[in-house]
Amino acid sequence: MYPLSRRALLKGAALGGAALAAGPALIAAASRPARAADGPLALYNGQHRPPVEALIAAFTASTGIEVAVRHGSSAQLASQLMEEGAHSPADVFWSEESPSLFALAEKGLLAPLAAGTLAAVPAEYSAKDGTWIGATARCRVVVYNKANVDPATLPASVLDFASEAYADRVAFAPASGAFQQQIMAVMILKGREAALAWLKGLRQYGRVYNSDSAAVEAVESGDIPIALSNNYYWQALAREIGEADVQSAIYNIGHGDPGTLITVSGGGVLKSAKNAEAAQRFVAFMVSEEGQKAIVAAIAEYPLRPGVTSPFPLTPFGELDPAPVTPNELGDAEAALALLREAELA
Amino acid sequence: MSDTFGELAEIAAAPRPRRARRTRALPPAIVAAALIPIALIALPIVYVLIRSADAGWTGIAAELFRERTLMLFWNTSVLTFSVTGLALVIGGAAAWLTERSDLPGRGLWRVLFCLPLAMPAFVASFAWKSIGPSFQGLGGAILILSMESFPLVFLPLAAALRSMDPGPEEVSRSLGHGPGATFRKIVLPRALPAAGGGALLVAAHMLSEFGALSLLRVQTLTTAIFQQYELQFDNASAAVLSAMLMLFCLPVAFGEIHLRGAERRDKVGRSAVRRRREQPLGPWLWPALGFSAIVCVLALGIPFGRLGYWLIRGVSAGRGIEAIGPALWGSLSLALPGTIVTTIVALPLVLLALRGGGRIARIAERLPYVVHGLPGLVVALALVYASIRLLPAVYQTRAVLFAAYAILFMPLAQSALRASAELVSPEMEDVARTLGRGALRAFVSVTLPALAPGLGAALALVALELMRELTATLILAPTGVATLATEVWSLTSDGAYAAAAPFAAALVLISGLPVYVFTLRTLDPGGRGRKRRPRTG
Numbered sequence: 048m049y050p051l052s053r054r055a056l057l058k059g060a061a062l063g064g065a066a067l068a069a070g071p072a073l074i075a076a077a078s079r080p081a082r083a084a085d086g087p088l089a090l091y092n093g094q095h096r097p098p099v100e101a102l103i104a105a106f107t108a109s110t111g112i113e114v115a116v117r118h119g120s121s122a123q124l125a126s127q128l129m130e131e132g133a134h135s136p137a138d139v140f141w142s143e144e145s146p147s148l149f150a151l152a153e154k155g156l157l158a159p160l161a162a163g164t165l166a167a168v169p170a171e172y173s174a175k176d177g178t179w180i181g182a183t184a185r186c187r188v189v190v191y192n193k194a195n196v197d198p199a200t201l202p203a204s205v206l207d208f209a210s211e212a213y214a215d216r217v218a219f220a221p222a223s224g225a226f227q228q229q230i231m232a233v234m235i236l237k238g239r240e241a242a243l244a245w246l247k248g249l250r251q252y253g254r255v256y257n258s259d260s261a262a263v264e265a266v267e268s269g270d271i272p273i274a275l276s277n278n279y280y281w282q283a284l285a286r287e288i289g290e291a292d293v294q295s296a297i298y299n300i301g302h303g304d305p306g307t308l309i310t311v312s313g314g315g316v317l318k319s320a321k322n323a324e325a326a327q328r329f330v331a332f333m334v335s336e337e338g339q340k341a342i343v344a345a346i347a348e349y350p351l352r353p354g355v356t357s358p359f360p361l362t363p364f365g366e367l368d369p370a371p372v373t374p375n376e377l378g379d380a381e382a383a384l385a386l387l388r389e390a391e392l393a
Numbered sequence: 394m395s396d397t398f399g400e401l402a403e404i405a406a407a408p409r410p411r412r413a414r415r416t417r418a419l420p421p422a423i424v425a426a427a428l429i430p431i432a433l434i435a436l437p438i439v440y441v442l443i444r445s446a447d448a449g450w451t452g453i454a455a456e457l458f459r460e461r462t463l464m465l466f467w468n469t470s471v472l473t474f475s476v477t478g479l480a481l482v483i484g485g486a487a488a489w490l491t492e493r494s495d496l497p498g499r500g501l502w503r504v505l506f507c508l509p510l511a512m513p514a515f516v517a518s519f520a521w522k523s524i525g526p527s528f529q530g531l532g533g534a535i536l537i538l539s540m541e542s543f544p545l546v547f548l549p550l551a552a553a554l555r556s557m558d559p560g561p562e563e564v565s566r567s568l569g570h571g572p573g574a575t576f577r578k579i580v581l582p583r584a585l586p587a588a589g590g591g592a593l594l595v596a597a598h599m600l601s602e603f604g605a606l607s608l609l610r611v612q613t614l615t616t617a618i619f620q621q622y623e624l625q626f627d628n629a630s631a632a633v634l635s636a637m638l639m640l641f642c643l644p645v646a647f648g649e650i651h652l653r654g655a656e657r658r659d660k661v662g663r664s665a666v667r668r669r670r671e672q673p674l675g676p677w678l679w680p681a682l683g684f685s686a687i688v689c690v691l692a693l694g695i696p697f698g699r700l701g702y703w704l705i706r707g708v709s710a711g712r713g714i715e716a717i718g719p720a721l722w723g724s725l726s727l728a729l730p731g732t733i734v735t736t737i738v739a740l741p742l743v744l745l746a747l748r749g750g751g752r753i754a755r756i757a758e759r760l761p762y763v764v765h766g767l768p769g770l771v772v773a774l775a776l777v778y779a780s781i782r783l784l785p786a787v788y789q790t791r792a793v794l795f796a797a798y799a800i801l802f803m804p805l806a807q808s809a810l811r812a813s814a815e816l817v818s819p820e821m822e823d824v825a826r827t828l829g830r831g832a833l834r835a836f837v838s839v840t841l842p843a844l845a846p847g848l849g850a851a852l853a854l855v856a857l858e859l860m861r862e863l864t865a866t867l868i869l870a871p872t873g874v875a876t877l878a879t880e881v882w883s884l885t886s887d888g889a890y891a892a893a894a895p896f897a898a899a900l901v902l903i904s905g906l907p908v909y910v911f912t913l914r915t916l917d918p919g920g921r922g923r924k925r926r927p928r929t930g
Binding site for chain 1: 610
């Protein structure tokens with residue numbers, strides 16, 4: 048309605064241009080550099096915090112190397128690392144799920160790990176090209192409410208939950224990385240059609256939750272009788288509430304069914320790491336006896352290094368009888384995503 | 394009214410001299426300063442477009458024409474319209490009751506009506522959810538989010554009702570118009586910018602809300618964007634969804650311009666400090682008290698009750714409690730400077746749109762509202778993308794985080810500032826300038842002090858929003874810096890509710906303090922913060 052005069056506009060533009068040019072320079076001068084080259088080891092952490100904090104404390108006590116941590120979800124940190132590319136200030140990435148590590152390796156962002164480090168855990172739990180290593184294993188389980196469900200009536204396969212008999216009785220979290228790996232396992236063992244039918248059935252009869260832990264809490268509070276989840280969410284809840292008061296329990300399907308599936312958390316060193324040597328030491332420490340003990344004391348996951356045992360009352364690793372697929376086969380989340388989209392779950 | 398008609402006639406009859414006068418009213422330094430917010434806002438828009446282009450036309454089409462996309466659009470629309478409508482009704486009623494009626498205990502109600510601002514929506518949602526599953530889903534989300542967001546309408550509207558020149562109302566009443574007619578003809582048109590600005594904020598919040606909605610299992614475009622980032626490591630289709638979300642924001646951002654119309658709301662005299670007659674409630678006293686009490690129980694009582702419950706139970710209680718000091722410091726050291734940066738950056742845009750008046754200025758002023766509907770995650774990734782390429786030295790420093798805060802929360806400052814700015818007459822500056830002041834000095838000595846009430850509200854709103862900001866802080870904060878909000882988030886995502894409770898309580902307390910102080914500053918008659926008289930000399 049009242050356009051500015053040309054003179055005011057020109058004057059404004061000139062001042063603005065100067066401000067725009069000076070602004071970033073001033074900001075750059077005022078802020079400290081992103082990280083000094085010989086600063087602390089920079090860890091991007093997507094794993095749960097208690098085990099990471101325990102491991103860092105042990106690592107720093109043992110080596111004298113300080114560690115600065117960024118916490119986040121594995122997938123978000125992986126997205127961030129990809130946006131950062133070669134300029135990333137990160138040295139080490141510790142992921143809750145192997146697909147995030149797999150994706151970074153695919154993009155060529157991870158450096159090879161030392162042979163001695165890779166030898167510490169069984170080869171099937173690490174990257175084939177040696178760019179990341181599994182640190183702990185967890186298991187897909189069925190969590191049920193003891194008041195509403197008789198475990199003897201639970202089905203022999205996770206595929207059976209996608210049926211009318213379980214209408215509005217099963218909670219699942221399609222966005223969780225572990226669920227995507229479970230889709231991959233179903234696809235590998237039962238075929239693509241079966242996997243799609245399973246997802247469509249879950250969409251029709253199951254209930255979508257935001258995360259595994261939300262699904263487990265819903266079972267505990269009686270909102271829904273059954274949830275598909277990782278084992279340690281239930282163990283964390285049981286410890287929070289107290290073993291005596293907990294209303295839910297874990298059911299292992301076993302006999303090689305994709306309902307019982309081993310997934311791993313693990314770590315890798317960034318190719319762009321400024322503290323490459325310290326980063327390699329950190330990952331080696333993750334799978335050392337001392338490091339593994341520190342981790343599994345803080346979270347109900349299985350140590351992958353032979354000879355270390357968890358203090359939690361877990362079903363022994365040897366008795367799980369899980370689906371016969373390795374983390375490497377489950378690494379590429381793209382096929383799982385295509386199925387999720389086809390089933391209109393994503 | 395005759396004032397407006399007179400002005401319109403003046404514009405029609407003599408556009409040229411008016412244009413010249415208006416032009417002088419805005420110093421070029423202010424115009425220049427407006428380029429900074431515009432550049433900031435352009436960053437996420439350009440990023441989303443670049444990333445969407447990565448998906449290619451087939452990818453974009455595949456994302457658009459899906460049954461699921463339709464469902465997300467539907468949920469997003471229902472949620473946005475319902476919550477905005479309810480917030481307008483509740484916030485409007487609350488503002489009228491505390492500012493214009495003889496409701497007993499108005500000082501207390503005023504503070505209570507602002508306090509839900511201190512309760513982050515994700516904390517409130519968790520509290521409600523723990524009562525029972527029936528609060529999950531779209532219906533529950535509408536109830537809970539309306540209760541937590543109505544102060545965004547209440548605060549600017551109450552400030553506007555308070556600082557309004559009572560003159561025209563007195564004239565209307567003296568001409569024999571009843572209170573109803575006076576309200577409709579005089580008060581309502583003058584309160585609309587504040588109400589509209591607040592409603593816009595609520596709508597934009599609903600478009601970008603993530604934490605509360607995922608707890609309540611409601612799927613919207615924003616939760617789908619987060620899910621997309623969780624599901625795969627290729628950000629293109631999340632960017633396509635973000636672009637769709639921005640399109641969604643466009644009508645929201647520009648709709649309010651029509652609401653405002655061409656009405657002029659400034660005032661020449663400084664008569665607003667005079668006491669205004671209160672509207673007696675009469676038989677409506679008890680319903681009014683009942684309404685106020687129910688709103689407070691729903692918005693405050695239930696969330697606080699559940700928080701207290703988690704404080705005293707749970708095995709993880711006390712875990713990580715030594716982190717509370719650093720987290721508190723982290724929250725304050727990020728939120729307070731961030732607030733000041735955001736408010737300063739927003740100021741020239743408000744003035745540009747108000748005084749510059751041209752179409753470009755108006756579009757520029759609206760752009761922050763378009764971006765305000767974007768999830769913090771997308772804005773944060775845009776800044777990662779831009780800063781690591783253009784200015785790697787500032788990456789993961791506070792500077793980038795403050796830029797993200799400004800991009801995300803500028804509209805909060807804008808709406809609060811504009812409500813005040815519209816009441817400031819440009820003629821006052823002209824008077825100062827005829828007395829020999831330069832344009833900038835006239836602006837600083839006359840206009841800025843008159844903005845004080847809006848400035849208080851702006852600082853309050855932005856500070857509160859920054860205290861609870863989560864996703865951008867997680868991605869952009871310097872490594873090792875934690876805030877109360879990020880601690881609550883990471884502890885609750887580990888299922889350690891009792892451990893999270895002290896952090897959540899500290900977050901609510903620390904947010905409650907500025908709510909209280911700023912509420913007094915903004916709304917208290919004769920409060921110490923209201924230096925309403927310009928220094929002349």
